[in-house]
Amino acid sequence: MPIRIPDDLPARKTLEDEGVYVMDSTRAARQDIRPLEIGLLNLMPNKERTETQFTRLIGSTPLQVDLTLVRITDHQSKHTSEDYLKTFYKTWEEVRTKKFDGFIVTGAPIANMPFEEVRYWPEMLDIMEWTKTNVHHTMFICWGAQAALHHFHGAKRYRMDSKAFGVFRHQVTNPRSPFLRGFSDSPMIPISRYNDIDRTTLGENLEVLIDNAEIGVSMLGDLKHRAVYFLNHLEYDNRSLADEYERDVKSGLDTPPPANLFPNGDTSAIPENRWRSHAHLLFQNWINEIYQTTPYELEKIGE
Template sequence: MPIRIPDLLPARKTLEDEGVVVMDDTRATRQDIRPLQIGLLNLMPNKERTETQFTRLIASTPLQIDLTLVRITDHASRNTPEEYLQTFYKTWEEVRARKFDGFVVTGAPIANMPFEEVRYWQEMVDIMDWTQSNVHNTMFICWGAQAALHHFHGARRYRMDTKAFGVYRHTVVDTRSPYLRGFSDDLAIPVSRYNDIDRTSLGEDLEILIDNDQIGVCMLGDRKYRALYMLNHLEYDNRSLADEYERDRNAGLDIEPPLDLYPDNDPSRTPLNRWRSHGHLLFQNWINEIYQTTPYDIKEVGLTHG
């Protein structure tokens, strides 16, 4: 089933070239079903690249999706033109009265800053609280996951001795989770973070779903707050880690190549994507679980915990 996105969104051509089916409003209105309403709060500087990565995965479902791109209300982007944002994005203030079946909160490049010192932290708190009344299920990614774990559960994070940077093997802990149907027992997942979560600060409401003994928890489920917390990056494309490595190296930083990204760990060779299928599978499972449990009348979203 197609995903409906704005006709002129730059990601559209990329997705169509990859064989992802997108639809326009005329075609969508002929379908006698209720599309799932999914919001994407994009906190990353490169909005176009990030929205393409997530749209690619959200579209990997047989269900019709209406995707709304959302941004922080009072935050000027230094990397994305305001005209682009006004054309394709809604501010959170513009959507806060709406209900969503699913909502994704991305990471942000502010990993070393205390949460309360982030300029838009109060709006983030309002958004996280708002998900409990206006969203059926939320997926928090990377910094977004750390922020939500801190806010909802008081989970503590700490800076690791060295940055976890590369493609790491992870173990599926709960094979019965509906979000992990079809997953291999272990899988490769891209990682790029300085921080880890203190396991002793994780309460009983949280269930570790994917783990790594070396670099820490990868994904947790939260039945109480109807959320998933993904600390790593199944949404990354082939070049995400490679481009980060080259950017930092060109800036004069002493950085090792991302672990196990390149064949034979040779940065002169083309990176291999060994996580693509699990990225698609995670979002298929997430959206399917939303479809199975969300109220048909979207006005009832958030009224019960279902």
């Protein structure tokens, strides 16, 4: 089944060129099924690239999905035009009365700022509380995951001695998790972060699902809040880490090349994608689990 997104969204052509089935609104209306309602709160500055990364994965699942792109209500983007945002995005205030089967909160490039100093932190608090009543299952990514762990569980984060940057092998700690069906025992996962979560503050209501003893926890499950927290970036495309490295170099930062990304460490070579299959598996499993457990009547979500 396809994903349904706005007909003029730039990501549409990219997905169609890749063979992802994208459905227009007229055809979707003819299908006598209830599509899953998925929301994507996009906190990244490059909205178009991020929405393409996530719609690529959501659109490869076997169920029909209606995707709603969401943004912070009062935040003014420096990298995406207001016309683009008004055309393709809803503010959270516009969707706060709506119910969603699934909701994704992305990362944000504010890793070194205390949560309470983030300008839109009050709205983030409202959104995280809202997911408990208006969303059947939530996936928090990177900074979004750190923020939710801080809010729901009081988890503490700390700055690492050096940036974790590259593609690293992890260990699946619970292969019986419905979100990890089909995962290999030691998947390669892209990482780009300065912070880690203090394991001693995670609490007993969280289950570590994917781990790396040296670099830190990658994925946790939270039954109470019907959520998963993914602290790294399986959604990244081939160039995400490479482009970040090039930006750092141009800015004069002494950032080493991302580990295990370029063939033979040659930064002039085309990066190798060693995580794509696990990215598709994760999102297929997540959406399938939502489909199996969400109420048929949307208004009953959160009851």
